[in-house]
Amino acid sequence: MTIEQVPTWHQPSHPDYIAVKTYKSGSFSKYATASTRIPAGTTIAEFSTAATPATAKAYSSLQVSETEHIELNSDLLYSNHSCDPNVIFDTDSQTVTTIKDIEEGEPITFNYLSTEWDMAQAFKCECGSKKCLGEIQGAKHVPTKALAGYFLNSHIKRLLEKRDGGLQ
Numbered sequence: 001m002t003i004e005q006v007p008t009w010h011q012p013s014h015p016d017y018i019a020v021k022t023y024k025s026g027s028f029s030k031y032a033t034a035s036t037r038i039p040a041g042t043t044i045a046e047f048s049t050a051a052t053p054a055t056a057k058a059y060s061s062l063q064v065s066e067t068e069h070i071e072l073n074s075d076l077l078y079s080n081h082s083c084d085p086n087v088i089f090d091t092d093s094q095t096v097t098t099i100k101d102i103e104e105g106e107p108i109t110f111n112y113l114s115t116e117w118d119m120a121q122a123f124k125c126e127c128g129s130k131k132c133l134g135e136i137q138g139a140k141h142v143p144t145k146a147l148a149g150y151f152l153n154s155h156i157k158r159l160l161e162k163r164d165g166g167l168q
C-alpha cells in the first residue's frame with residue numbers, strides 16, 4: 001500500500017539536523033536522515049512547537065500520554081522505527097535527543113514501542129538488530145521482560161504496570 005504523504009509544514013523543518021530522503025520503492029516513501037554528523041546527547045528537536053492533537057490514532061501519530069496522540073507536523077514524521085535506535089522521543093520533555101553518534105546520511109530512528117501502546121498499523125520490523133523484537137504493534141503486545149533495557153516513556157511504563165498488575 002502506498003500512502004501519499006502531503007506535508008502541511010514548511011520543508012525542511014529541521015535543516016540543521018534532519019534531511020528527508022526518498023526510497024526508490026516501498027510503502028512509506030520518505031525517511032529522515034542526519035543532515036550532518038550529530039554527536040550522542042544532542043537535542044535535535046522540540047516537537048511541541050509544531051505538534052497538534054491527533055483526532056484519531058494513525059500510522060503518523062505519536063502517543064504522548066496514556067490517552068493522547070499528536071501529529072508531529074514536521075519532518076520528524078519520517079523517523080523510522082528501529083529496535084536499536086539512535087534517538088529517543090521523550091514525551092515528557094517533548095524533545096528528540098540522540099543516544100548514539102549519528103553519521104551524516106544515516107537514518108534517524110527511534111523505538112516505536114517507547115511511545116506507542118497499541119498501534120493503528122502493525123508491521124514486521126526489518127531493522128536487522130540482534131535486539132529486534134519482530135512484529136511491532138505497540139508495547140501492549142510485548143512481555144515487560146522483553147522490553148527490559150529499552151528506553152520507554154513514562155506513559156508506557158505506567159500502562160505496563162497496569163497491565164501486569166504492578167508486577168515486573
Ligand SMILES: [Zn+2]
Nearest residue numbers: 083125127132
Ligand atoms: Zn527490529
